[in-house]
Amino acid sequence: MRSSIHILLFFCLFPFLNQAKTVTVDPKGPVSTVRKAVDLAAPGDTIIVRPGTYREGNLKIGKPLVIIGENYPVLDGEKKYEILTIQSHDVTIKGLRLINTGSASMEDVAAIKVINSVNIAITGNQIINAFFGIHFSNSSRSSVRDNELRATAVAEDQIGNGIHMWKCHDISIEHNRVEGHRDGIYFEFVTHSFIIGNTSEKNLRYGLHFMFSHNDEYRNNAFIDNGAGVAVMYTNGVKMYNNTFERNWGGAAYGLLLKEIKDSEVIGNHFTRNTIGIHLEGVSRSTFDKNDFTANGYAVRLQASCDENNFVRNNFSGNTFDFATNGSMVLNTIDGNYWDRYQGYDLDHDGTGDVPYRPVNLYSMIVERIPSAVLLWRSFLVMLMDRAEKVIPVVTPENLKDNAPSMKAYDRVKERI
Amino acid sequence: MRIVIAVSLISLLLSCTVEPEPLEYGQDACHTCRMTLVDKRFGAELVTTKGKVYKFDDINCMLAFFNSGEVDHRGYAYKLVVDFDKPASFTEATEAFYLKSAALKTPMASQIAAFSRKEDMETRKKELKGIYLVWGELVTQFK
Numbered sequence: 001m002r003s004s005i006h007i008l009l010f011f012c013l014f015p016f017l018n019q020a021k022t023v024t025v026d027p028k029g030p031v032s033t034v035r036k037a038v039d040l041a042a043p044g045d046t047i048i049v050r051p052g053t054y055r056e057g058n059l060k061i062g063k064p065l066v067i068i069g070e071n072y073p074v075l076d077g078e079k080k081y082e083i084l085t086i087q088s089h090d091v092t093i094k095g096l097r098l099i100n101t102g103s104a105s106m107e108d109v110a111a112i113k114v115i116n117s118v119n120i121a122i123t124g125n126q127i128i129n130a131f132f133g134i135h136f137s138n139s140s141r142s143s144v145r146d147n148e149l150r151a152t153a154v155a156e157d158q159i160g161n162g163i164h165m166w167k168c169h170d171i172s173i174e175h176n177r178v179e180g181h182r183d184g185i186y187f188e189f190v191t192h193s194f195i196i197g198n199t200s201e202k203n204l205r206y207g208l209h210f211m212f213s214h215n216d217e218y219r220n221n222a223f224i225d226n227g228a229g230v231a232v233m234y235t236n237g238v239k240m241y242n243n244t245f246e247r248n249w250g251g252a253a254y255g256l257l258l259k260e261i262k263d264s265e266v267i268g269n270h271f272t273r274n275t276i277g278i279h280l281e282g283v284s285r286s287t288f289d290k291n292d293f294t295a296n297g298y299a300v301r302l303q304a305s306c307d308e309n310n311f312v313r314n315n316f317s318g319n320t321f322d323f324a325t326n327g328s329m330v331l332n333t334i335d336g337n338y339w340d341r342y343q344g345y346d347l348d349h350d351g352t353g354d355v356p357y358r359p360v361n362l363y364s365m366i367v368e369r370i371p372s373a374v375l376l377w378r379s380f381l382v383m384l385m386d387r388a389e390k391v392i393p394v395v396t397p398e399n400l401k402d403n404a405p406s407m408k409a410y411d412r413v414k415e416r417i
Numbered sequence: 418m419r420i421v422i423a424v425s426l427i428s429l430l431l432s433c434t435v436e437p438e439p440l441e442y443g444q445d446a447c448h449t450c451r452m453t454l455v456d457k458r459f460g461a462e463l464v465t466t467k468g469k470v471y472k473f474d475d476i477n478c479m480l481a482f483f484n485s486g487e488v489d490h491r492g493y494a495y496k497l498v499v500d501f502d503k504p505a506s507f508t509e510a511t512e513a514f515y516l517k518s519a520a521l522k523t524p525m526a527s528q529i530a531a532f533s534r535k536e537d538m539e540t541r542k543k544e545l546k547g548i549y550l551v552w553g554e555l556v557t558q559f560k
Contacts, residue, residue, distance in 0.1 A: 105458065105504075108522075155442075155443055156442065156443040156453070156455040157442055157443065157455050157456065157457050166522070182455060188526070189526075204443070205443075205453050205455060206453075211525075211526070212526065227443075227453065228446075228452075228453050231451070231452060233450065233452075251444075252444075252445075252446040252451070252453055257451055259450065259451060279451075281451070
């Protein structure tokens with residue numbers, strides 16, 4: 001009985017014990033700088049920033065605080081400073097407009113930098129012309145949501161990454177928009193994290209750059225018109241669902257570059273108008289299911305170093321080359337896909353073609369060895385050679401074939417994952 | 418007439434000299450990891466005696482290729498690394514001074530910077546901490 005009264009008392013008094021106050025920053029008010037507000041605030045307090053332009057150099061946040069901007073107050077780094085440096089647990093930054101950070105070759109100067117912290121929320125901010133946008137290192141259990149990052153750099157070495165994560169875990173990156181940075185979203189040594197619903201567009205190098213980051217998932221993102229597409233490398237157990245890889249054109253551009261990947265899933269993605277849809281090097285035990293490859297130069301380029309991968313229920317249409325490889329050994333299965341070039345028949349009407357389809361084009365093997373030979377593609381002689389090769393395979397790998405090609409394209413509306 | 422042909426032939430042959438190529442940051446891709454080169458403080462290049470050029474974004478990518486045996490170790494005309502303090506400029510890899518430090522965020526996480534002058538390496542070592550390595554140690558470390 002006694003103890004239950006104690007508990008009741010505790011809950012009645014709890015709101016008073018834990019009362020956080022609010023400090024308002026207003027250019028014309030008693031507290032006219034964010035710095036002063038941060039100094040005045042006790043851990044757990046809220047700071048409201050009224051509209052205005054604040055030029056305060058670098059602000060360090062070393063205690064739990066909630067900082068909320070009203071109508072996007074501007075924090076200007078004057079091209080000299082890092083704007084916010086956070087080193088504390090439980091910090092929220094919301095609704096600010098951060099512009100013009102400094103830049104440096106040795107340090108990663110950022111609009112918002114988070115170091116050694118837990119429980120950080122960066123929500124709904126506008127970050128314009130930052131060197132690095134949002135930069136996390138050694139941090140965990142945090143979210144980066146609904147932010148807009150825009151930069152206008154011309155050379156990769158003059159700009160940093162949009163959302164940069166280094167040695168983090170349990171991070172969620174959702175519904176952000178990144179444009180014009182070096183790499184839109186950058187993950188290095190980041191585990192158990194999510195990248196969901198982001199748009200990464202017109203970045204100078206990669207839309208998403210992913211290294212040594214195990215057991216992460218990214219879904220429903222759009223990676224459009226980036227200098228070199230998306231790179232996912234040296235990683236195990238990554239899940240890539242329902243993403244769009246579009247218009248990544250150029251000599252070294254890939255819709256999706258996979259290198260040294262194991263036990264991963266690539267499901268329900270769209271690869272449209274890329275120089276190379278997916279390039280695979282050293283990829284093992286991974287599944288490629290229900291993807292659409294449309295109007296790419298190469299849909300899939302599979303290097304001989306890949307094994308035990310399974311391609312199933314993918315749609316291949318309007319690609320110059322459906323499949324290319326550089327070896328003769330085939331240790332992957334590609335049964336049950338739709339190929340618009342398939343010219344077989346289906347006498348028993350079971351929906352799958354009665355003769356296998358060989359997606360590797362003779363000429364793609366030649367181009368693999370002599371890239372400039374692509375000039376003669378679509379010439380009469382090449383077409384003849386290709387037909388002859390289809391009948392009696394000599395150069396192309398004998399076993400690389402779809403034994404049960406689908407007669408009809410898979411309808412994605414009916415079977416969303 | 419014969420002399421003219423001979424001279425022109427010789428000059429043609431001479432024009433095919435084996436030379437290093439500068440790294441085009443933002444355009445060239447690393448031969449090992451396929452990443453586009455962006456960080457001018459790091460990078461490496463191997464040129465074979467036949468004139469084939471391999472470019473790398475980080476020293477561990479270069480060593481992975483070097484140790485792969487695809488080209489014989491004696492088959493290189495140049496082994497070059499970028500000087501950390503002189504962005505995008507090469508120095509001979511076998512004679513360079515290397516610093517391995519956790520503070521160095523290199524493109525492929527090798528944590529290694531190269532220097533043409535020992536003094537420069539010592540200065541950075543004071544600032545960044547870490548250990549000093551030479552070529553031989555580096556090659557065996559990444560085997």
